[in-house]
């Protein structure tokens with residue numbers, strides 16, 4: 001961890017009010033915002049900012065595979081951008097078109113030294129290094145935020161998420177654990193039907209999801225009383241890095257997943273019958289929804 005920020009200290013200072021802790025991812029988990037943000041905001045802007053117009057159909061296909069329909073789902077935007085561009089560059093169609101794909105080494109250098117991958121830290125770094133690629137990535141990222149602010153409005157939680165969160169709130173301290181900027185998270189949660197069920201919101205400015213759980217829950221609650229709910233492999237990793245339990249919200253089957261959590265998962269968690277074969281079968285099923293390799297390679 002590269003130093004604990006004020007925001008991270010707020011998580012560290014959270015005191016338990018109940019025996020159980022539940023971390024809840026936001027995008028694509030409580031709110032169906034993933035499709036909208038990626039298809040209408042992230043993807044068109046990466047085509048524009050990184051000169052991929054000539055190969056836009058492949059650029060779009062790769063963006064959606066990496067960010068929505070594979071093990072990369074839910075990755076922070078900066079590593080996701082690098083992964084997408086690198087995968088795009090391997091496609092024969094792109095090589096045929098002789099498209100110049102920018103070199104992302106400078107962004108990788110920043111990502112290696114920074115755990116809080118957000119616009120504020122990138123902006124500070126951009127001023128330090130004055131590197132054209134870093135400046136371009138920052139412009140892209142700011143544009144994406146502006147587009148999301150305009151595009152993503154009037155979203156409601158999945159119907160069964162509302163019921164499940166009400167149940168969670170009875171016995172657990174619930175915290176939003178997300179890699180989305182806090183501003184966007186606040187817009188989604190403030191005034192929503194689920195706002196009253198959560199203690200606080202942790203976003204990308206608070207560090208990684210693994211850090212969020214470590215700061216907000218580890219050592220304060222027993223390990224078998226900490227549960228992470230999410231729709232992406234990064235949510236699973238954040239849980240397991242902290243020895244916590246994981247409940248998956250399966251992509252494209254979100255509401256059914258929340259229904260199952262409400263009807264059986266929560267009871268198992270609160271009676272300490274969640275770990276073991278039950279959790280393993282859920283995780284196996286979750287993996288089947290998110291392939292590692294794209295279909296165009298086979």
Ligand SMILES: [Mg+2]
Nearest residue numbers: 025027028074
């Ligand atoms: Mg998510």
